[in-house]
Amino acid sequence: MSDIYRDRHAKLGCMVLKLFPKFMQMILKYYETPPGLKQKYLKQHFCFVFTEKEIDLMDKLPNMNEFTIELCYKILRSENRLDEPKCKWGNVPHVTEVEISDDIQRLINATNSIKNIKSQELTEKYLAQLLEEIRLIATRGDSFLQQDTLESMYNSLCRSETDSIDILQDLIRIKAIDEAEFLPDTGSEKRERYSRLSMAFIDTFPNILRDIIRSNISASDLYLRCINYIGYFNPEQQANLRQLQYSSTYSSLDVTLIYRLLRQFQLIPPPTQGWGAIPNKADTKLADDIERIRCYRNQVAHRCDTNIDANVFDDYFDKFQNIGRRMDLNFFQKTNFEQQIIGHRTSRIDTEMLKKYENAMKEKELIQLRFEKKPIKFYWGESFNKCLKNLRSLFKDEQSEGRQKIRVQIIFQSEDDVERNIHILNSLKDEINEGLHGIEFIVATKGSVVLIVDILLEMLETDEKFHTTLALFLEKILELIMTFTTETIDMVLSPVEEYMQWNEAKTIREPVYLEFDIEAQLFETDDIMEEQLGKITDVIFKRSNGSGTNNSITGAILPFYLESMSTKEACAQAQTPEGKLDGRLRLVTC
Numbered sequence: 001m002s003d004i005y006r007d008r009h010a011k012l013g014c015m016v017l018k019l020f021p022k023f024m025q026m027i028l029k030y031y032e033t034p035p036g037l038k039q040k041y042l043k044q045h046f047c048f049v050f051t052e053k054e055i056d057l058m059d060k061l062p063n064m065n066e067f068t069i070e071l072c073y074k075i076l077r078s079e080n081r082l083d084e085p086k087c088k089w090g091n092v093p094h095v096t097e098v099e100i101s102d103d104i105q106r107l108i109n110a111t112n113s114i115k116n117i118k119s120q121e122l123t124e125k126y127l128a129q130l131l132e133e134i135r136l137i138a139t140r141g142d143s144f145l146q147q148d149t150l151e152s153m154y155n156s157l158c159r160s161e162t163d164s165i166d167i168l169q170d171l172i173r174i175k176a177i178d179e180a181e182f183l184p185d186t187g188s189e190k191r192e193r194y195s196r197l198s199m200a201f202i203d204t205f206p207n208i209l210r211d212i213i214r215s216n217i218s219a220s221d222l223y224l225r226c227i228n229y230i231g232y233f234n235p236e237q238q239a240n241l242r243q244l245q246y247s248s249t250y251s252s253l254d255v256t257l258i259y260r261l262l263r264q265f266q267l268i269p270p271p272t273q274g275w276g277a278i279p280n281k282a283d284t285k286l287a288d289d290i291e292r293i294r295c296y297r298n299q300v301a302h303r304c305d306t307n308i309d310a311n312v313f314d315d316y317f318d319k320f321q322n323i324g325r326r327m328d329l330n331f332f333q334k335t336n337f338e339q340q341i342i343g344h345r346t347s348r349i350d351t352e353m354l355k356k357y358e359n360a361m362k363e364k365e366l367i368q369l370r371f372e373k374k375p376i377k378f379y380w381g382e383s384f385n386k387c388l389k390n391l392r393s394l395f396k397d398e399q400s401e402g403r404q405k406i407r408v409q410i411i412f413q414s415e416d417d418v419e420r421n422i423h424i425l426n427s428l429k430d431e432i433n434e435g436l437h438g439i440e441f442i443v444a445t446k447g448s449v450v451l452i453v454d455i456l457l458e459m460l461e462t463d464e465k466f467h468t469t470l471a472l473f474l475e476k477i478l479e480l481i482m483t484f485t486t487e488t489i490d491m492v493l494s495p496v497e498e499y500m501q502w503n504e505a506k507t508i509r510e511p512v513y514l515e516f517d518i519e520a521q522l523f524e525t526d527d528i529m530e531e532q533l534g535k536i537t538d539v540i541f542k543r544s545n546g547s548g549t550n551n552s553i554t555g556a557i558l559p560f561y562l563e564s565m566s567t568k569e570a571c572a573q574a575q576t577p578e579g580k581l582d583g584r585l586r587l588v589t590c
Helices: 003-031 034-042 052-058 069-078 100-116 124-145 149-159 164-173 186-214 219-232 235-245 255-264 286-301 310-330 337-346 351-365 382-397 418-427 429-433 463-481 526-543 567-574
Strands: 368-373 376-380 405-412 440-445 449-456 489-495 512-519 555-558 582-589
Touching (some): 003 100, 003 149, 003 164, 052 069, 069 100, 100 124, 100 164, 124 149, 186 286, 186 310, 186 337, 219 235, 219 255, 255 286, 310 337, 368 463, 382 405
Parallel strands (some): 376 489
Antiparallel strands (some): 440 449, 512 582, 555 582
């Protein structure tokens, strides 16, 4: 083999052995400080397995000067520090794609090409082409890092004399980067999308609803309106509502509870399609977006897995952003909800944050596999579990008279031909219901296939009876549609909260004036006066027959006048013995 070909190969080998690791080390330092990286390593933060050589390198932290291209790439990818190249990882970027992740992909491609190429194939033209591509990578890297280290190093390597044999031997020992090993598995990408959706539901949407309810009623006034209906809320909600009386904020209330309060107390005008209905695309009233938030939150919280496809993710965030924009307009651009939502979609977040939000969202419902009858798997969470327990306690106490059914939502967790399945189910409603002993198919909606069914309470009496009834119902449906291609079909059950219009007790807007005669001697001392006023109060509440409130009532005693007359004259005018002067007392309840 001619020395000229070997020299060309060695020139490129220098780039792989010296320039490329420096490039990757500097990018890694840009995103991760060496001390911070050391702490993550000591805490076993990383979700991949280090080789023995990599363990030796990590043990040298905070010194990163010997980090390989492969190790830097592993850490950057596992920590979600890099945006995906437009061409996707593992492909060849287009000449117009020049983001830092595009150049890292080019660097990896060049490393593998230079390692694997045969020296005799390195023509002068091919060498020049590769060197120019490497120069551009170094130049853009310097621009990204705002320094000139990489291009200077590139020029120095181009001018330096090299020992071709040693360089090529070292190049052989370089491990080719198998990108299939580092490409995140589809499940990881999908779970990351779930975590990003969760950020919107946990951080931004609750604040939107809190701002809405705060702009319509104060926390203390809302608490007073809730007192008579506190028994309609579950214990956790009751505790959160009680915090309103001590606080001027709504920080204790979540999306579900605020939605219920806005709806039950009619604090805002209803949605275009009515409460509980999915808004049409053209519906843009304030309450329409509140309905959307509730609907989207339930769709994500009631999933039996955390795998969100890219198209579903993009569709959700497009809708979220539209909601944020309209909310900013509603609050006269004094909020930045749209920008917050964009941040949830695009901001760099590490593995720890992703796990935090994924777990926080899952914990809200704790959806679990409850039983299986192939090919169907049945899932439900804590809200449905509590519903079952409450209903079964009613059976035991024989308090369920007058309530024959419970409404349940069944969600088909499948994206197989959704539109066709919905059409079939709606057209076969009567046939589906026939002979199902109390389960009535109500409606199906877009997205995942959603069934709203009424189940007779007697069917919920035991697990065995409930499971049998569900399996019978869904097996019959599957026989009719037969379009699911997966081996198993996941079903998630959740209760449908039924709302009733509460008749609020009318509050007294005007003060009540009580006028009565009282003996003057009862004002002789403060102790006597307080004792008598206490007796008056007891009589008033006793005569109210329980119609009074348990809250405190403020009373004011208005001044009374005996005009300018002596006690003797006043007593004579009042026709009472001297010393027994009566006065007229006016008590005002405020």
